[in-house]
Amino acid sequence: xxxxxxxxxxxxxxxxxxxxxxxxxxxxxxxxxxxxxxxxxxxxxxxxxxxxxxxxxxxxxxxxxxxxxxxxxxxxxxxxxxxxxxxxxxxxxxxxxxxxxxxxxxxxxxxxxxxxxxxxxxxxxxxxxxxxxxxxxxxxxxxxxxxxxxxxxxxxxxxxxxxxxxxxxxxxxxxxxxxx
Amino acid sequence: xxxxxxxxxxxxxxxxxxxxxxxxxxxxxxxxxxxxxxxxxxxxxxxxxxxxxxxxxxxxxxxxxxxxxxxxxxxxxxxxxxxxxxxxxxxxxxxxxxxxxxxxxxxxxxxxxxxxxxxxxxxxxxxxxxxxxxxxxxxxxxxxxxxxxxxxxxxxxxxxxxxxxxxxxxxxxxxxxxxxxxxxxxxxxxxxxxxxxxxxxxxxxxxxxxxxxxxxxxxxxxxxxxxxxxxxxxxxxxxxxxxxxxxxxxxxxxxxxxxxxxxxxxxxxxxxxxxxxxxxxxxxxxxxxxxxxxxxxxxxxxxxxxxxxxxxxxxxxxxxxxxxxxxxxxxxxxxxxxxxxxxxxxxxxxxxxxxxxxxxxxxxxxxxxxxxxxxxxxxxxxxxxxxxxxxxxxxxxxxxxxxxxxxxxxxxxxxxxxxxxxxxxxxxxxxxxxxxxxxxxxxxxxxxxxxxxxxxxxxxxxxxxxxxxxxxxxxxxxxxxxxxxxxxxxxxxxxxxxxxxxxxxxxxxxxxxxxxxxxxxxxxxxxxxxxxxxxxxxxxxxxxxxxxxxxxxxxxxxxxxxxxxxxxxxxxxxxxxxxxxxxxxxxxxxxxxxxxxxxxxxxxxxxxxxxxxxxxxxxxxxxxxxxxxxxxxxxxxxxx
Amino acid sequence: xxxxxxxxxxxxxxxxxxxxxxxxxxxxxxxxxxxxxxxxxxxxxxxxxxxxxxxxxxxxxxxxxxxxxxxxxxxxxxxxxxxxxxxxxxxxxxxxxxxxxxxxxxxxxxxxxxxxxxxxxxx
Numbered sequence: 010x011x012x013x014x015x016x017x018x019x020x021x022x023x024x025x026x027x028x029x030x031x032x033x034x035x036x037x038x039x040x041x042x043x044x045x046x047x048x049x050x051x052x053x054x055x056x057x058x059x060x061x062x063x064x065x066x067x068x069x070x071x072x073x074x075x076x077x078x079x080x081x082x083x084x085x086x087x088x089x090x091x092x093x094x095x096x097x098x099x100x101x102x103x104x105x106x107x108x109x110x111x112x113x114x115x116x117x118x119x120x121x122x123x124x125x126x127x128x129x130x131x132x133x134x135x136x137x138x139x140x141x142x143x144x145x146x147x148x149x150x151x152x153x154x155x156x157x158x159x160x161x162x163x164x165x166x167x168x169x170x171x172x173x174x175x176x177x178x179x180x181x182x183x184x185x186x187x188x189x
Numbered sequence: 190x191x192x193x194x195x196x197x198x199x200x201x202x203x204x205x206x207x208x209x210x211x212x213x214x215x216x217x218x219x220x221x222x223x224x225x226x227x228x229x230x231x232x233x234x235x236x237x238x239x240x241x242x243x244x245x246x247x248x249x250x251x252x253x254x255x256x257x258x259x260x261x262x263x264x265x266x267x268x269x270x271x272x273x274x275x276x277x278x279x280x281x282x283x284x285x286x287x288x289x290x291x292x293x294x295x296x297x298x299x300x301x302x303x304x305x306x307x308x309x310x311x312x313x314x315x316x317x318x319x320x321x322x323x324x325x326x327x328x329x330x331x332x333x334x335x336x337x338x339x340x341x342x343x344x345x346x347x348x349x350x351x352x353x354x355x356x357x358x359x360x361x362x363x364x365x366x367x368x369x370x371x372x373x374x375x376x377x378x379x380x381x382x383x384x385x386x387x388x389x390x391x392x393x394x395x396x397x398x399x400x401x402x403x404x405x406x407x408x409x410x411x412x413x414x415x416x417x418x419x420x421x422x423x424x425x426x427x428x429x430x431x432x433x434x435x436x437x438x439x440x441x442x443x444x445x446x447x448x449x450x451x452x453x454x455x456x457x458x459x460x461x462x463x464x465x466x467x468x469x470x471x472x473x474x475x476x477x478x479x480x481x482x483x484x485x486x487x488x489x490x491x492x493x494x495x496x497x498x499x500x501x502x503x504x505x506x507x508x509x510x511x512x513x514x515x516x517x518x519x520x521x522x523x524x525x526x527x528x529x530x531x532x533x534x535x536x537x538x539x540x541x542x543x544x545x546x547x548x549x550x551x552x553x554x555x556x557x558x559x560x561x562x563x564x565x566x567x568x569x570x571x572x573x574x575x576x577x578x579x580x581x582x583x584x585x586x587x588x589x590x591x592x593x594x595x596x597x598x599x600x601x602x603x604x605x606x607x608x609x610x611x612x613x614x615x616x617x618x619x620x621x622x623x624x625x626x627x628x629x630x631x632x633x634x635x636x637x638x639x640x641x642x643x644x645x646x647x648x649x650x651x652x653x654x655x656x657x658x659x660x661x662x663x664x665x666x667x668x669x670x671x672x673x674x675x676x677x678x679x680x681x682x683x684x685x686x687x688x689x690x691x692x693x694x695x696x697x698x699x700x701x702x703x704x705x706x707x708x709x710x711x712x713x714x715x716x717x718x719x720x721x722x723x724x725x726x727x728x729x730x731x732x733x734x735x736x737x738x739x740x741x742x743x744x745x746x747x748x749x750x751x752x753x754x755x756x757x758x759x760x761x762x763x764x765x766x767x768x769x770x771x772x773x774x775x776x777x778x779x780x781x782x783x784x785x786x787x788x789x790x791x792x793x794x795x796x797x798x799x800x801x802x803x804x805x806x807x808x809x810x811x812x813x814x815x816x817x818x819x820x821x822x823x824x825x826x827x828x829x
Numbered sequence: 830x831x832x833x834x835x836x837x838x839x840x841x842x843x844x845x846x847x848x849x850x851x852x853x854x855x856x857x858x859x860x861x862x863x864x865x866x867x868x869x870x871x872x873x874x875x876x877x878x879x880x881x882x883x884x885x886x887x888x889x890x891x892x893x894x895x896x897x898x899x900x901x902x903x904x905x906x907x908x909x910x911x912x913x914x915x916x917x918x919x920x921x922x923x924x925x926x927x928x929x930x931x932x933x934x935x936x937x938x939x940x941x942x943x944x945x946x947x948x949x950x951x952x
Binding site: 029030033 | 469
């Protein structure tokens with residue numbers, strides 16, 4: 010009798026797995042860099058090629074790194090929201106401009122506003138690869154010790170900000186807005 | 190109008206299918222014979238209502254009735270006529286209706302050929318089929334209704350996905366669905382047998398043509414899918430172990446096991462519960478495949494709109510239909526078994542080996558396909574299980590089977606006679622030497638897989654031919670003719686393996702940027718990029734390159750295209766292929782480096798057509814066997 | 830006019846930013862086939878034309894030139910993108926059941942098979 014129940018038991022297991030699978034998004038790629046230090050990099054600033062931005066540029070502050078490009082539709086969508094974040098949260102945003110043209114990127118910031126404390130210019134995408142970027146926009150929350158606390162893929166919205174970022178920022182800073 | 194009529198026919202069909210379940214069930218429980226005869230009439234009504242619903246949808250496509258959302262999403266007034274017809278199954282909702290259409294066709298066919306089995310069995314079988322129909326129809330009506338109206342007026346449709354605007358698309362899904370759905374018949378048969386508590390070999394004799402027919406359809410469907418992916422997707426591959434491909438391959442493996450299991454159970458009355466279990470597993474995998482493709486649970490090539498709500502419905506459907514049958518199996522299967530003896534080396538033992546290996550192969554593919562999901566669901570991270578895993582696992586599992594095929598064909602029922610094996614060993618060894626010699630002569634490098642591949646292809650073919658010769662020599666012409674379908678199918682397998690071995694081991698590929706008027710050297714020939722033109726199609730504009738191929742023997746012109754479809758701006762690549770049995774030459778154009786320099790992919794694929802021809806030969810064997818079993822019904826048990 | 834139309838096409842299909850036309854070796858191509866493109870997730874790097882795929886192929890090619898072997902390249906990729914990017918799952922505690930599953934099934938089947946043969950030979 011037991012051996013004849015094996016198929017039924019197997020089916021139950023398989024169905025259970027499928028059921029759990031319904032809630033998951035198979036296309037999201039979680040980052041292996043969580044809790045690891047920000048990748049070592051050194052890039053010129055988009056605004057002033059003489060300024061050099063490195064992974065240590067904003068150490069000792071809780072900050073965000075936002076990967077963006079002018080050809081990225083989602084980046085345009087989240088840009089307006091980005092413009093409001095720094096003042097609301099007290100957290101600076103470092104931009105990482107991915108595979109873009111410098112002139113277009115500057116024009117973009119001119120027209121739409123510049124929410125970034127600075128933007129690193131990564132035209133050939135090498136540094137972005139080190140960050141594990143695969144689909145802009147992506148936003149990283151960095152602790153004051155330089156390790157990555159969280160990565161969000163897809164445009165930032167109010168819901169995402171309130172649901173995922175504010176709790177974590179409150180943890181890291183002790184308060185929200187953050188007093189860096 | 191269309192929407193209203195379509196929905197009316199759907200609702201009517203739901204009602205009929207409900208009766209199709211209820212009445213025979215009640216008739217069986219209350220022993221009312223008249224009700225057991227009703228399924229025949231109900232099957233006709235079901236078929237008619239589904240056909241009408243399907244025709245309404247087709248008409249909506251032909252006439253560009255874009256107020257129906259499904260039509261608007263998958264069609265366009267510029268779409269060529271033939272593709273307006275095939276677009277009906279180009280999306281999820283329509284393809285489910287096609288699925289249902291085929292189910293109703295199978296149900297009708299079965300209901301008209303039930304003379305040779307007891308009334309109870311046929312009635313219950315149709316009741317089970319009715320239950321499946323009811324479940325699928327409910328799914329369609331409630332979650333995937335193709336007749337839903339768009340909220341706003343739509344002037345023009347979004348066009349059919351350009352990948353699907355292709356002749357291969359015309360036959361691949363229908364064939365595949367015929368096979369998938371056909372597996373419902375052995376399923377219904379086994380559940381009915383479990384309910385009744387009896388399984389006579391003569392009943393299996395009745396069932397065999399149906400199994401063979403759906404197996405053949407599945408074979409053709411999968412083959413067409415592979416062929417289509419090869420020339421349409423633009424990158425020259427023929428099998429990707431993509432979850433959806435796996436979803437069609439697993440039922441195929443089980444159906445193959447089922448064909449062989451049916452032979453044992455019919456001829457010797459053995460392994461009845463095993464046979465029933467296989468029938469259930471086969472259809473389970475069909476339904477499971479349906480779930481995987483439409484629920485967004487796995488990353489896959491097939492772009493059915495992912496919808497967890499639908500996924501949940503199908504899961505429930507599977508839980509009820511399969512859960513119910515396996516529950517029944519747990520309690521009733523024991524009662525069915527009869528004992529008979531056979532020796533270690535006999536047809537029975539070889540067929541059992543066949544079944545075990547095919548089942549394990551199928552379960553391994555299931556494991557690999559679901560594993561990323563399991564790992565993710567348990568919060569253990571995200572991994573991929575791709576072609577490298579499946580290739581290794583499947584290949585090594587099949588190797589013992591490939592050897593066994595050549596021997597098993599010759600084994601007699603109950604106890605194989607010895608003298609066969611010496612001659613077989615002789616053939617095997619001589620051929621192995623021949624293969625090794627040939628490989629050394631032509632390529633001077635040997636690899637285990639290459640050798641095994643060539644050897645097993647020839648081994649299976651030669652062994653089968655030798656079997657035929659033996660029958661001829663013994664003047665057993667009747668047996669020879671009766672065994673011909675089986676022999677054709679196995680030789681087809683050999684041809685298939687030959688093609689795979691060549692392609693896997695001797696293909697050449699290069700991705701290169703080529704400038705206008707530049708020529709490259711590849712696969713021993715010159716390829717010159719000589720021209721670039723703009724061309725216009727019915728619903729696309731394309732850039733077309735001209736590549737001139739020259740070697741000592743001939744000159745061939747290739748015209749690969751990059752197309753942009755007008756409506757949705759989708760970009761597609763149309764590969765240029767020069768095909769012959771001995772080799773395919775394949776050119777695809779990629780992205781531009783600048784206006785005079787483009788990225789190209791060139792491929793040399795030796796004997797790739799043998800892969801599809803071999804598979805089609807197998808399907809031919811299956812069809813002939815179905816034919817044979819239908820007209821020459823042998824239902825006597827073979828006793829010692 | 831022809832030139833204009835062709836130019837339009839070229840703008841549509843051109844690879845963005847600074848990319849150089851590169852022909853990859855067979856060894857590199859085999860490597861690319863084992864890596865998933867994260868943008869067009871149904872394709873391997875070998876088949877994908879997505880900008881990220883082009884970038885990654887270039888990076889990997891540089892690593893190969895620097896003498897990295899296959900495993901080191903896979904490590905480079907999984908450090909940045911996780912295991913999802915490899916088509917061939919690595920043998921770890923998590924994938925233990927995946928790789929040993931077929932073998933275990935085979936073993937069980939073998940014993941069951943022998944048992945059935947024994948029983949049937951007697952009866």
